[in-house]
Amino acid sequence: MGGVGSTEPHRSDVPALPARRDSQQELLLGLADDELVIGWRDSEWTGIAPLLEEDVAFSSIAQNEIGHARALYELLGDDADALAFDRRPDEYRCAPLVELPLLEWAHTIARRWLYETADEIRITALLDDDDPGVAGLAAKINREEAYHRMHAEMWRERLADTPQFRAAVEELWPYALGVLPPEQRGALAARVGLEEADAFERGTHTDGLAELWEEMTMVRRSAPAGAQW
């Protein structure tokens, strides 16, 4: 078992996921990993957000996102913690957008807004899923995301005219496109008001993930397998 400083993941006895996954599982895993990682990144603002009220709101949104990840992992496997923390960094399916360490407010808000806009497109598509478990969970997540969208939209309106925000949106745009499969990118481009471009695709990872993974899985890796919390 890996300990602190080890680069080996903690592994439970049961494989977290089947090695061969269908396209639906692949999509849900990508969604779950996005929610986990953006929740983790956004929680980095806890205690240091630019305003006290926003600190509370932003931390709460981060917690919600991690809650969505948990619900999705539970749909995919028996052990949400194993899925969240027992994989190697290269086994995560999150989009590069959510991995970026962005401790700068204009970038953080640009990412939140781009992410929520993209997320709404894919969640809306899942509302009509043939699997009632998936459609039901999508509806539940969607009701909570409505407030995240409201939050992101109000910040966008406020920052839209600042050069910092505009530059951040343009910089993050190829990453935002990578959140969605190619067939949903046209809808995103229409909402954001930018042209489609080459995307930073899911399946590739930035350096940000390895560093985040170290931190995110540290406690889990330092504990013996089967430890109960």
Add this chain to the structure above:
Amino acid sequence: MIWEIFRQDRKGQPFEHAGSVEAPDAEFAEAWAREQYGRRGESIALWLAPRDAIHAVTEWSDEFDLKYRRVDGYSIKARLKEARGRRRLDGAA
């Protein structure tokens, strides 16, 4: 801009002052008040009022000491003792 937040526990209950948030407009105030005073399911409704819109009353006068208007103007203790004594006598009779 300071917004005073009032919250209601359950339907039919009075709104009570919960605290305040500092927000530039009603939209931000709502988003932040939701998170601070509603996300644990502790409220079924919120009222958000700009502090400036609240007409506060803090000055009181009671120049003639009209203590009979106040609850502490009556000594209940002595009257209760008297009533109890009367009941004992009634019981004994």
